[in-house]
Amino acid sequence: MQQSQKAALADLTASETPTASIEDSVIVSYNQKPIKNRIAQALKVGLIISIGVTGAFILAAIGLYFAISGQYLVSATVVDDASLPQIKINGVRLHAETYGDPSNPVIIVLHGGPGGDYRSLLGSKSLADTNFVVFYDQRGAGLSERVPAQKLTVPAYIAELDAVIDRYSPDRPVTLLGHSWGAMLATAYLGEAPEKVARAILLEPGFFNGDEAQDWMAQASQYMSGLGFYRQAAIAAIQSLHVSGPDSSAAKDYMMSEIIHRFLNHPENPYHCPGEEFDAAAWRFGATASQTAGKTGAAEIELIAQGAERYSGPVLLLASACNDWIGEDAQRAHLSYFQNGELSIVPHSGHDMIWDNPDETLPLIRAFLDK
Secondary structure, three states, rough: HHHHHHHHHHHHHOOOHHHHHHHHHHHHHHHHHHHHHHHHHHHHHHHHHHHHHHHHHHHHHHHHHHOOOOOOOOOOOOOOOOOOEEEOOOEEEEEEEEEEEOOOEEEEEEEOOOOOOHHHHHHHHHHHHEHHHHHEEEOOOOOOOOOOHHOOOHHHHHHHHHHHHHHHHOOOOOOEEEEHHHHHHHHHHHHHHHHHEEEEEEEOOOOOOHHHHHHHHHHHHHHHHHHHHHHHHHHHHHHHHHOHHHHHHHHHHHHHHHHHHHHHOOOOOOOOOOOOOOEEEEOOOOOHHHHHHHOOOOOHOOOOOOOOOOOOOOOEEEEEEOOOOOOOOHHHHHHHHHEEEEEEEOOOOOHHHHOOHHHHHHHHHHHOOOO
């Protein structure tokens, strides 16, 4: 052993490695241990804090769950409530009702969304004195039957509208009265079957192409952010846990309805006049229909106004005076899509103008119908 140690020492000397270097390396190895210990301790502390925060969050969520417990009711669809007026179109049960004499000119009313219902548009049933007015909740929306997302496409909505027209007016062209998304659907149908439409009334369609859709989403995102919005969304999510029926979509529909209501009532959202609330009535919102629409691809969006320029019949675009988002300027731009279009402005009204100001909106519609 002594000879090998001497040989090793000779080797070190031959390599001319200074003694100070050996001592430095020893010092470094000693100093690394406390650094590793401190890192390990920091990780432990971080883990403890993380567990504590997670635990506090879970406890807060549990506390909130019990604090807001109660009954959060959701209306039954036609599937579970046989007393609701309904029709079956393309294999799907739709909530629908009609007003007036079937021998009169037919008006098909198309609600907004996708996912909304026609409740706030029922004021237009006053047109039934000279027309046969048809209301229906679109598939997956309002009180109509819920369907899978793959059946909630623009072509599916167009086919459904076509079948509704064939049911109520197989031999005569109809008037389409569409609001918001419903006005977009009406526009899509003009390009698909122009011969089946005598005239169209479009109440603030949102967008007609991909660029407009992006602009709409960019502004909408401003009203769906911030601590206040996220707080209300979290409360809605927990409230939905207390929804026990009447069907498997009810809880999700409830949560989405509360979120959409918050979006519409954002103080800076011009869908309502300044200082007022968006209080348009509704029965039930279709969450899957809304979420599916939010994922619509650019190619499908382009179907909305594709071929609309070929429609030669009269088109009335209505814009609300309070809405500077998709109001007068946006609808004036939309006039370029139609051969025979005109624009009227509804005073003191937000986006849901038949609900907000029927006394000004319905006379404009009547004057157009009488031309």
